[in-house]
């Protein structure tokens with residue numbers, strides 16, 4: 073039987089595998105990286121530690137992370153992503169090289185509704201060749217779902233790429 | 237570099253490995269199992285799913301777990317473990333076959349102080365042949381530290397056994 077502990081481990085391990093893979097795949101791109109949802113700051117800490125060549129901007133409603141993982145103010149975009157993502161298309165005309173989203177809570181159904189709503193707001197922000205990593209299935213028009221790296225568990229994480 | 241995400245994954249994977257190992261090692265014992273600290277209920281859910289022959293009692297100050305992982309009232313021991321553990325020695329004269337403790341928070345130093353305080357309260361509750369699994373190093377007089385199972389990461393989890 074798969075327990076909640078098993079599922080949680082699968083999610084964390086998949087997040088890390090997808091992030092590591094996508095960071096490597098997009099290295100050399102010049103556009104910044106976006107972290108949507110800071111939470112406790114664990115994935116932000118991981119991204120910050122492995123991304124040296126690009127700024128990592130954090131989109132978050134209310135910063136409440138571990139003290140080790142608070143982004144600098146000038147890289148924090150405070151507010152509801154339903155408002156801050158549309159505003160970001162003006163501020164970042166070249167888009168992002170990598171977007172990671174972990175905006176969900178416990179309720180799968182609510183997460184899915186939110187993913188449908190937020191997908192068209194994320195889509196125009198990704199640069200050509202850029203990757204989007206998400207804990208929820210997204211609903212994109214033109215981004216192409218990618219195969220997962222070895223250590224990721226199917227259905228626990230998703231990767232999308234802008235081909236053109 | 238080891239990130240907070242890496243450390244967290246190590247902790248979760250080690251907890252699961254130590255629990256699986258200790259549940260198997262103590263199967264056949266008749267005394268109940270104690271979960272000290274319910275939290276979100278992930279390890280409780282895991283223990284409940286893998287322990288069919290023994291009751292799992294939960295010691296917790298304030299139950300706030302995921303709805304899937306709320307223990308039945310008759311197996312919940314509400315209150316501060318500094319009071320409920322000493323009281324449990326009367327209620328459970330035969331002790332527990334397995335005790336799992338994950339009582340710590342973010343502050344390592346505070347966790348260590350608490351582990352020192354709580355160790356002598358836990359020690360008399362473990363039956364001979366029983367195992368104690370902890371996320372923090374414990375300070376026992378007569379329980380013997382055990383080698384970790386294969387998947388556990390040194391320092392992320394500890395197992396102790398009452399030999400006599």
Ligand SMILES: C[S@@+](CC[C@H](N)C(=O)[O-])C[C@H]1O[C@@H](n2cnc3c(N)ncnc32)[C@H](O)[C@@H]1O
Nearest residue numbers: 109110111112113114115132133152153174175
């Ligand atoms: C699951 S947590 C992220 C955990 C993080 N990946 C980590 O490793 O610690 C989700 C975060 O998304 C944020 N969030 C959820 N919906 C949001 C919204 N509409 N706008 C901005 N932030 C949001 C929440 O405040 C929460 O901090």
Ligand code: NI
Nearest residue numbers: 073074075286
């Ligand atoms: Ni299992």
Ligand code: NI
Nearest residue numbers: 122237238239
């Ligand atoms: Ni790493």
